[in-house]
Amino acid sequence: MTNAVDFASLLCSRLCHDLLSPVGALNNGIELMADETDPEMRARCLELLAESARASANKLKFFRLAFGAAGGFADQVDTREARQAIDGLFGGDSKILLGWMVEEPSLSKSAIKILLNLALIAGDALVRGGRLDIGAEGSEIVVRAEGPRLVLDSELKDALLGWTSEEALTPRAAAAWLVHQLAKEAGGSVQVSEPSDGVLMFGATLPPR
Known part of the structure; x- marks a missing residue:
């Protein structure tokens, strides 16, 4: 991957992958309806x-805010939009309990995107369900995943920490690379813990502007 167009293609591939299951279910349901009496x-x-x-x-609303230009032209985004997006993505999954610890009424667009994409990655790591806590205060963002089985692919960790070469990026790691790039452009950093005792932590620090 060498330019913005290539990276946009990776994000689109990730979006299409995540939409394949619910859209496919819609198609199957319509076919069943046609034959069922x-x-x-x-x-x-x-x-x-x-x-x-x-x-x-719900997936489209989430990815519009996490990947796209949702939030208008303002520099700040209402954190209630982020909460609604996360509730929509994970709220219907009875295996994942959500905790929201963001008191700020708004965050920068970059911070919102980092928060959402870290939540996405952490939620995917909870392969058998568990608890997902999302917090933000000042210049710090923290996402905590706790569950009986946590799996964080090394490809995602490397992308989050900027250890992956752009040429080696895949759609699977696009969200992680976006987090890294947004933090880097803001002069901040990303932290990732090793899964230990059923807990996995992600953090991002963005200097105030």
Whole structure:
């Protein structure tokens, strides 16, 4: 990867990968509806279609804020938008309990994107569910994942810490690289702990502007 267009392609690939499951479920549900005549089964198909549509919409809202230009032209973004995006992405997953510890009414766009992408990475690491705590105060962002099994791919850790070459980046690590780049451009840094005793910590420090 050598330019912004290539990196945008990686982010798009990640987005498409995450949308494939709920959109595919929508397609399957529509096909079932076309052939199903039993009222109870049709009602169940409608429920599945509604769930898939909701999941697709929630993912799009999250990625629009995490990857895109959501939030308008202002320098600051309302933290309630970030909370709603995270609730939408993880709130329907009964295996993950969310904790929100952000009292700031707004954060910079870069801070919001870092917070969201760290939450995304931490949530993916909770392969058997658990608790996901998100906090921000002043110039510091902290995301804590706790669960019975934590898996953080070395590719993601290397991208977060800037140890990956741009040419070696894959769509899987695009969100992690975005966190690294945003922190670097702001003059800040990213920290990642090793999973220990069922806990994994991510942190980012951004100097005040």
